[in-house]
Amino acid sequence: MSTSPLPSSPRRRYAVIGTGIRCRAFLQSQLEHFADTAELVGLCDLNQKRMDYMNESVVAPHRCLAPTYLAADFDRMVAEQKPDFIMVFTIDRTHHTYIIRALELGCDVVTEKPMTIDVPKCREILDAVERTGKQVRVAFNYRFSPSRTTVKDLLQKGTIGEIKAVHFEWLLDTFHGADYFRRWHRDKRNSGGLMVHKSTHHFDLVNWWLDSQPDTVFGFGSLAFYGKANAEARGEYRPYYRSTNDPAAKDCPYALDLEEHEIHKGLYYDVEKEDGYIRDQNVFGDGVSIEDTMNVLVRYKSGAQLSYTLSAYNPWEGYRIAFIGTKGRLELEEVENTATSREGSVGVGIVKGKKIMVYPHRAPAYEVEIPPAEGGHGGGDLPLMRTIFGSADQQEPDQYGRIADHHDGAQSILTGIAANQSFATGQAVKVDTLL
DSSP states (O other): OBOOOOOOOTTEEEEEEOOSHHHHHHHHHHHHHOTTTEEEEEEEESOHHHHHHHIIIIITTTSSOOOEEEGGGHHHHHHHHOOSEEEEOSOGGGHHHHHHHHHHTTOEEEEOSOSOSSHHHHHHHHHHHHHHOOOEEEOOGGGGSHHHHHHHHHHHTTTTOSEEEEEEEEEEETTHHHHTTTSGGGSHHHHOOHHHHTHHHHHHHHHHHHTOOEEEEEEEEEOOSSSHHHHHHHTOOOOOSBOTTOGGGTTOTTOOOGGGSHHHHHHTGGGHHHHOOOSOBOTTSSOOOSOSEEEEEEEETTSOEEEEEEEEEESSEEEEEEEEETTEEEEEEEEEEOBOSTTOOBOTTOOOEEEEEEEETTSOOEEEOOOOOOSHHHHTHHHHHHHHHOOGGGOOOOTTOOOEEHHHHHHHHHHHHHHHHHHHHSSOEEGGGTO
């Protein structure tokens, strides 16, 4: 199920809660491309210094500084600044707090994925939408990239008939994948694990591509590479808690030096005394409670079956997906990153790019042209932001139902929540029993 674009009027007012790296991308896009149709009226965060840095580095070059409010003053920000909508970029386990409160205060909401991390919080959000009549949008930028929209178009046209099976492999490399094990995401209580935090993107894509919802989920998950015990077993453990300015981390290929990255330094290292958040923890240290190796089976209400795998320690990043239908097979492969070390070496035989192939029954196979993409997340960021910040005449027809609402947000996380439950119990989970 999808909703319409947020109501468009001249200079819609918005405020943000959570001013980390993802917030930065949204602010830059709005200030550079949509200054005539959207107005930033407030920044809110637990950390005043982080807001100050965001103001100075992103907001100030485009306009005067935005008013700042500590998280405890969220209600006051809404009362004083009267935003039309709130954008939620906080740690995942607090999304529901600000989504619900914003709705209650009369604001629409745009939230970064995942909408939330567990069933009780999800139910609270759904109830709040029903109670207030306000909108919740989930920022599923993957739906908007040209390659994934092309797949949606082909499937929607019946190019390979009725879809019966899907095989989906997602590879996170040892740059991006490792990063989840340095940050707050490494604690499952914060993120729901990668099955919720990361795979919500992938499960949403499959729901959207198939125009269906998950019925039954079964899976296995393990921490097989990161974490202290695994490093010790391989003889690779290095005794440091955090990597910046620790000699023990100097030659570790998994270490992140926050002082080497201007944005990381400004958003995290220079301001960490305000809130105690350590951005560069040892990926092979204690305290990792999320999985890095996951295999999941899903049966959909349409009757289609999905086999899905996610691993977080590959030498290249990207994905391969195959749809098997009654009239043939469709494949999409995207290699997003080929670097395999901090020095930037390239995986031999891996070519960065994307390709869609169609294999009809009893007919020659053919490649499908993918429209050019610009910007982040495979070209999905800017079209998504146009639906959020743009005026009515900037909106593209949403013939593919790319705009995701609270129902879409719920269905995407329920697959991951069910998978986590299956990991723990060894049993298949009926998704409808969760809510």
